[in-house]
Amino acid sequence: MERTATIISRSPDGKRCLAVDDALAEEILEFIKADPRIRKKFKYITQLILLGHRTPELYDKEDIEKGCEGVMAMNLLKGAENARIYCREVYVKGMYFVVIACEVIEHKSSQKNSHREKEVIRRVATYEYTKIHEP
Numbered sequence: 372m373e374r375t376a377t378i379i380s381r382s383p384d385g386k387r388c389l390a391v392d393d394a395l396a397e398e399i400l401e402f403i404k405a406d407p408r409i410r411k412k413f414k415y416i417t418q419l420i421l422l423g424h425r426t427p428e429l430y431d432k433e434d435i436e437k438g439c440e441g442v443m444a445m446n447l448l449k450g451a452e453n454a455r456i457y458c459r460e461v462y463v464k465g466m467y468f469v470v471i472a473c474e475v476i477e478h479k480s481s482q483k484n485s486h487r488e489k490e491v492i493r494r495v496a497t498y499e500y501t502k503i504h505e506p
Contacts, residue, residue: 382421
């Protein structure tokens with residue numbers, strides 16, 4: 372499924388970017404802005420990604436089956452809420468690496484992926500980004 376995204380943050384060297392899916396940008400950004408805890412955690416995870424650090428407790432792959440290898444999840448809140456933003460990682464013309472925030476699950480109900488989360492992961496895995504815009 373062809374989609375577009377807009378870059379919202381870039382690393383100091385310009386080689387890593389964070390973008391948001393244009394079709395779901397309003398929903399994703401409203402979700403982030405709605406809760407100060409989520410806003411703070413999102414900013415922290417974004418900084419780690421842009422600096423190239425890997426922290427599996429906060430940002431890890433959701434490799435549930437063949438074909439879903441490029442799907443990652445930002446773990447924004449632990450405990451009862453267990454909020455997630457599912458992302459795609461893509462390379463743009465060998466120039467830079469982009470993490471695209473694609474879909475939100477506000478409450479993940481169990482430690483394992485439920486049918487609902489698997490459907491979101493499979494859907495995100497089908498997203499092909501044909502254009503990534505600068506802000």
